[in-house]
Amino acid sequence: MIQEKKSKKGAAAGLILAAVLLILVVVLENLSALLGNAVPSFLLPTSQLFVVLKKGAVYSLVAVSMNLLNGFTGLFSLGQAGFMLLGAYTYAILTVPMSAKETVYYLYGGSAVPFSLPDLFGGADTPSGLILGVALAILLGGCVAALFAFLIGLPVLRLKSDYLAIATLGFAEIIRAVFQWQPLGPITNGANMITQIPTFNNFNITDANGTVILRLSTFFPFLVAILCIAIIVMLINSSYGRAFKAIREDEIAAEAMGINLAKHKMLSFCISSFFAGVGGALFAMFVNNAQAKVYTSTMTYEILLIVVIGGIGSISGSCIATFLYVACSEWWLRFLDNTMQFSSPSAPERTTFIVVFAVVVVLAAALLIWRERRGRGVFWKQALVALLAVALLAWITWFALSGQTKVPLLRTGFRMVVFSVIIMIVVLFFRRGMLGDKELTDILFSRRKAVGKEAAQ
Amino acid sequence: MELLISTLLFGISVGGQYALIAIGYTMVYGILRLINFAHGDVFMVAGLIGIYSTSLLTALLSNIMGAEAAAMAAVPLSLLLVLVLTVALGFCIERVAYKPLRSAPRMSVMISAIGVSYLLQNTATYITAAQPTNYPPLPFLGDTVEIAGTSIKWVVLVTPFLVLALVIVLTQLINHTKIGMAMRAVAKDFETSQLMGIKINSVISMTFVIGSALAAVGSMLYFTTYPTIVPTSGAMPGLKAFVAAVFGGIGSIPGAVIGAFLIGICENFVKILPFEGATTFVDAFTFALLIIILVFKPTGLFGEKATDKV
The missing domain is CATH 1.10.287 (Helix Hairpins)
Incomplete structure (x- = not known):
């Protein structure tokens, strides 16, 4: 009864928070157009703020997907960058416009994929083509990642803790090598990047002259990320989620309770990879290209550190930590890279x-x-x-x-040194991260929960 | 034929260099059950120390003696310095980043290791200003020699013998000295060995000291063969050495050495496979091998049979 009430309250709070966030993002991005030059410089469309918001939305989705696996199921996987790569490449391959295929794939004399999803629905310039094509490509990106996760999960998920970590890390490296392989060039463009794909900026609404009326380029990644994170949260609160947590706490006990270990581990692995793939597709949109050499193990480590800072096993912690992390590395600590005189x-x-x-x-x-x-x-x-x-x-x-x-x-590179020292301090002194394994709602409503507990007694 | 011989020689030599790193992994894993992700970066830092100490010592000594004599004397001195500083680095990393987490879950220690690796790479980027730096040519080891019609650096020929000598010394140390016995005891049972009066902190420090010293020797050999150092130079050899350790059965030193030699040789033969873009798969091959071993024989070639490992 109390559990149900709490989750209802949490759901309502989450829904309101999501709506407020989305509205806030739209307003923030269009403030400069509404007020002209009166806005402070950090609200201009070229400001670093929007880079942080976009990248933060993308990374928070990936971080939450990693948290689902590492924090809630207790499977320590380091393959996130590999699944992101799969999502990014699927998205990019399927959305390069027909007109641009010749120039993008000029080394291989055109692409082996004779269609482009946005073009099938009327081209990336029309709303229907853009929305349907991009949404479908992102979904397929997630599906491809999930499919590969299933295939790799069959042998690998039998391994435990650090062996699983190193095997998934190795898998990510293999994927990266395969996508750079020359004979696959007509599909993956070899080691070169796939460019000219629809990006977040395509979602800005323009008038006939091409001037932007309404900016939605930050709204889009937020929308997708919030939708996906909401699905993950619902999954975690479902019976599957409870099974995942039981596996995390004690595999043998979970098995004795009748939980099918292999099935649930595979489910968690595939779902996590699906959302990592979606995150990868979004990341390709964010950086305007797909290139295999970006998705190295360093990227996985980055996301792992975000999850650790936020608290392993806390969704809201991961989200908050992502935005802090991205803001620090892209914006607030930037000054450390320049000499100060x-x-x-x-x-x-x-x-x-x-x-x-x-x-x-x-x-x-x-x-x-x-x-x-x-x-x-x-x-x-x-x-x-x-x-x-x-x-x-x-x-x-x-x-x-x-x-x-x-x-x-102070010179180039000092930012990252300071940054990694901060991370080491977090790892050594605040091992449980910012929120531990609690959620923001738990902390905000903690007093009422305590009252409820007393009443239950 | 010439190609095959030179490939084999290169493979053996690279394998030997991996072996020196792999011993550090396998010993640390044997005792702490920790994949020391920072070990590859310690190896890279050893390379950087070699570069900076050589140029610094050459400059210092040329004030005292002639330029030529200074260059001659600087190299052995700097190699000594590399050894000392790398050992100090490994010791400090253990004391600062791993010791406080001794009672924490294993995952926390591994994350701490990833954090240290991140810190070392970023610091290296800062110090080198993200420019690739070149390892100083070592006398004798860097010279070339004609063998079977191909010219090869001496280091390629010397490496396997040096590695074998070091491994023999190490096995003697582990099997016939007091500290070696303590190491074996700690690896067998962490808690009981504490009850038996073994100071585990000093044993663990000793493990890190040995591992770092071998990584320093490995860095001298490896960077003489591949002289360019970038901050991520350590990551890939580190991971491959870890794969070698798993291949040989983690915790077993002879296993790690044999695994490293096999991986080095196989990897160099993958490079010359007659299909397009074979070099792309050099790294991928190692990891494919890893997954296959983990699935079919998780204990590796010489690993102890223990059900709780995988």
């Missing part, structure tokens, strides 16, 4: 930098020391953190007093 020792920017740096160091150190307050033998850990913080503070004091105007160390 202040105009004078007394420039207000320099003071701001020093204050912000000091505050961040103090807060981070306080947080880490507070985290580690319990347990045996953590004193040296706290001491180490304190020592590092003091060293950094000493450096910033020296920097403030010496009157230097150039910040050292």
Whole structure:
């Protein structure tokens, strides 16, 4: 009874949240057109904000699909990039317009696929051709990924933990090699990228002159991602989801309870791969091309780290972590890649930098020391953190007093170093991620849940 | 015929280099049950240390002696430095990234290893400014020699013997010394060996020290053969060495060595297969082999029979 009530409340909250998000995205993207030049620069269509939103939507879908497998079924798979590649290539191969086939496949004298899905429904310029063609291609991308997942799952899913991880990682590498194979060129375009496919920008509504009336390029990935994540959430709350969780907790006990291990593992693997394939198709739309060498194991690691940061076993955690991760790597930490030169020792920017740096160091150190307050033998850990913080503070004091105007160390690549240090801190100190295995709704409604528990007793 | 001989020689040599990395994987897995994803990157960092220490030492020493003598003296000194620094790196990684997670689930430790790998690669990208760097030519090992009508670097011929010598030393160490006995005990039963008074932390550190030292030697040989280093250079040899370790039966050192030699040879023969685009499949072949082994003989060639492994 309580369970049912809770899930109903969660569903309602999720529905409202999704609707609000979609409306917000549309409004945000069209604000600059409505208000003219009065909007702040980060709302202009060229702003990094929209890159973050689009990539975040795509990655959150992939992260949630990985979480379904790793967090809810307890199968540690590292093949996500391979399934994304399958989705991306299926999408790209099926949607290259007939008119562009000659130029895209010029090395192989045209494509071996004699049709293009958007063209079948009237071309990518018409709404019906675009929506039907793209939707069908994305679906097929997911299906191809799921089919390959089924084939590879037959032998591989018998393996456990790290063996499964390394086998799926190997499978992703094999797929990547096959798609770069020259004799398959007429289909996959060899090692070259497939371009000229319909992208998110095709969904912007234009008038007869070609000027954009309504921007929907961010709305589209959000719509698809929200739909897919909603399906995954419903799956997790169904009896299948409970079976997945039972397998995660204890395989032998789950089997004893009458859960068919092989069937459920395969189901989870195929569904996860389906959505990874859909995510791959969206990713191809996001980067405007499909190219095998992008989908390396580094990409899988990236998504795995997102899942870990959000909390293994938490859907909302994965989504939030994705947007934070993408925003940090694409936008907020960008400044670390450029040299920073202040105009004078007394420039207000320099003071701001020093204050912000000091505050961040103090807060981070306080947080880490507070985290580690319990347990045996953590004193040296706290001491180490304190020592590092003091060293950094000493450096910033020296920097403030010496009157230097150039910040050292900042150049291309520093962003990723800082970023990976942050990730290591999360992995070592916040092992359970941001939300652990709870959902956002659990945390928001936690007080009422406690009351409900008391009433039940 | 010449092609076959040179392919075989190259295969044996690359196999030997994989073997040196694979030992690090197999020992760590044997004791901690952890796929140390950062091991391949430690190997890459060892290569970078070699590059930077050689140029630094050459510059330093040329102040003291003549330029030629400095170049002569810099290389052996820098190789020593590579060994010391790589061992220090491996030791620190274990202490900072794996030791705090000793009681955590295995997945957390593996994620930590992936995080370390990410950190090492990104730091390498930052330091090299994303430019490929070239390994300094080592004297003697980098020189070429004529064999059966093909010219081959000495390193190709020296590698298998060096690897065999190191493996013999290592097996002696493991079978006939106190620390070796401790390692075997910890690998057999983590908790009981603790009860028996074995300091597992020092045993684990020792494992990482040996693994990193062998990876450092491997990096000297490997990068003399393939001198260009990019931040991702370590990832693929690392994964292949891991496959070799699984192939030989993970936890078994002779198994890892034989597996590595087999993979090195097979991989080089795949390269010269007479069909179009065979080189695309060099990496894919290794992983296909991995999946086949895992499915049909998960314990590998020499692995112990244990039902809980796979």
